Amino acid sequence: MHLPIISPGNLVEYIDGGRFHCAVVLQAGGSRLRILNQNGREMNLPQSRVLTVSSDKLSLKGNREEIVSQLKERGSLRTELAGTIDLELLWELAGEEGTGSFSAAYLAELYFGSGVSDDQVAGFLRAVFQDRLYFKYKNGRIVLHTADQVEQIRHQRQKEQEREELLVTGSKMLGRIMEGQQVSREEWPDRDRCLAWIEQYVLFGNEAEESGLVRTLLKKAGLTAPHDGYHLLVKAGIWQQDENLPLLRAEQPTTFSAELLAEAAAIQAPTAEELQDDPRREDLRHLNLFTIDGEETRDFDDAIHVEQQGDAILVGIHISDVGHFISPQQPLFAEAMERATSIYFPEQQVPMLPVALSQDVLSLLEGAVRPALSFLVTLSPGGEILRSRIVPSIIQVKKRLTYREVDQIIGQDRDPDLSLLNTVRQRLRQKRVERGALLLSLPDVVIRVGDDRAVEVELAPVDTPARNLVSELMILANSVAADYLCAQEAPGLFRSQPPPRKRLISGITNSMQDIACQRRYLSRGELTTHPKPHSGLGLNSYTTVTSPIRRFLDLVMQLQISHMIRGKGILFSSSDCRNFAGIIQQKLSRANMVRQQRHRYWILRYLEGKEGQRVNAMVVSRGPKRVHLLLADCLFDVDLPVNPSFPVDPGDTVKVTIVRSKPLDNVLRVDW
Secondary structure, eight states, X not given: OOOOOOOTTEXXXXXXXXXXXXXXXXXXXTTEEEEEETTSOEEEEEGGGOOEEEEEEOOSSSOHHHHHHHHHHHHHHHHHHHHHOOHHHHHHHHHXXXXXXXXXXXXXXXXXXXXXXXXXXXXXXXXXXXXXXXXXXXXXXXXXXXXXXXXXXXXXXHHHHHHHHHHHHHHHHHHHHHTTOOOOTTTOTTXXXXXXXXXXXXXXXXXXXXXHHXXXXXXXXXXXXXXXXXXXXXXXXXXXXXXXHHHHHHTOOOSOOHHHHHHHHTOOOOOHHHHHTSTTOEEXXXXXXXXXXXXXXXXXXXXXXXXXXXXXEEEEEEEEOGGGTOOTTSHHHHHHHHHOBOEEOSSOEEOXXXXXXXXXXXXXXXXXXXXXXXXXXXXXXXXXXXXXEEEEEEEEOOEEEEHHHHHHHHHHTOOHHHHHHHHHHHHHHHHHHHTTXXXXXXXXXXXXXXXXXXXXXEEEOSOSXXXXXXXXXXXXXXXXXXXXXXXXXXXXXXXXXXXXXXXXOOSSOOOHHHHHHHHTTOOOOEEESSOOOBTTTTBSXXXXXXXTTTBHHHHHHHHHHHHHHTTOOOSSOHHHHHHHHHHHHHHHHHHHHXXXXXXXXXXXXXXXXXXXXXXXXXXXXXXXXXXXXXXXXXXXXXEXXXXXXXXXXXXXXXXXXXXXXXXXXXXXXXXX
């Protein structure tokens, strides 16, 4: 920028704190000026900050008050002049002169006419700085904005104005919501949009859309505590009091589209006559089939039966033929692949398939005729597999039993079939243990949430005859499925597990402390397209096919095997199976993370009510600096520093204090 020579008495203007200041030069020399500004302040000013220099001079002979008064008058005059300038008109006039940059004096003359005063030039420059829609100041010159630039700036200003209005109105409305008031969409048209932004911000922080706006909005509303956004959404009715945040963060599908629900509704259970039209289906409705599940189970995908055949025992494991209804070409198959599994929480379940299918058409309900894939396995008295068949079938469950009922019946020896199956499960289990299987059954942690949000935790034994029976028969069917694929040299999805990094236990009966410690040394399971040994189960090959309603992997393997036993060859190639394996591992990892985080949340909610209390804990292991413990009533892992004055050994039961439990912060503090 080229400025005229500045000497004492010249009026200069500069910007400080976003405002124009008028000043008189007291001393000039070098790169800095000694000035007195309109506020009566004397200061050194770099010449580079000077915007205008008046050609006329102010007398420095008067007293300071008179000089400051004159500066204020000139400053006020220039501000008034700035307010009279029609920048849009001047922009249009300047545009006719061509594009580019102009001096402030030239444009002021273009507007005011020839012979413009210093005050008019300074007033014009002030107008340019006050409203930068049409011009901008750059390197001492005034640059015209193009028509496109003007339109863009107008649009941006409109957005900024709307944003400010949204912040002012929104902060008031959020305050009302936090006070417990209802705010309707009519009162606040931006309600849904703002609450959706806040929801994303609570879930994803600074990665959320409009995170900066949300931070400002919450701050203006005085909602600056760590979880104010969460509590706001609860009060607004967007979230429940104990909203499943891990589920929302994982973006796991939780509802089905209208198209998928319509597709599910169109699927009807076939009649026995319709199923008999398939010559390959064996009619097994005469068999005494029954289901064994939990009392709250609603989707039944397996049923069993048993027959004594001389010294041998025929065991039937009958799996719902989900593949009869859902083909790989259907959208429901793609949706099942996206979900990978049904997920069960204490407060809800997220099914892999719509409830109309999972709990009705596909479910092996008592008395209902259903298509199935039946695994008919003949065992020796010692539990060895003599022969096996996998057949498409027609079945009809005669009775639904619960684990509790079966345990009572077996204990009282009141049913020959269940007594025989109890013998079978003992032999199958013993065989697997002899082959190196690890039995790592800790009690199942059952969490119940009451209507009053009170959390109860119960440890349900899983090592009961009924649960063992079902578990062993499902393992048997899955191993038969894997062996079939191996014998046919067909592609598949196989589950495997390398040996543990360190083996601590063996046999059938082990203490809880030994089991908990052994779990820390297990190798990670694998999902491959070729068979490998499963150390934990004591099997050379293993897949899963027994839960096709709840697991996508099982549905894929059911479709593959069904296609092959019907003589249609291989349905899914090795490449298909590799693709499935990658997708399944990714989706299962997501689902498992959500399940684990939600379990932890509810346990912390449970422990929240025990703050300050001393509870029992079992010492699992002890290192040089840390002690690993298991809280006895909820099997929750905690670590504490070694306490020299309180030595403990693995297997000891000790008392620890619940100091603090904060579920939303995922924090648990425990002390000796």
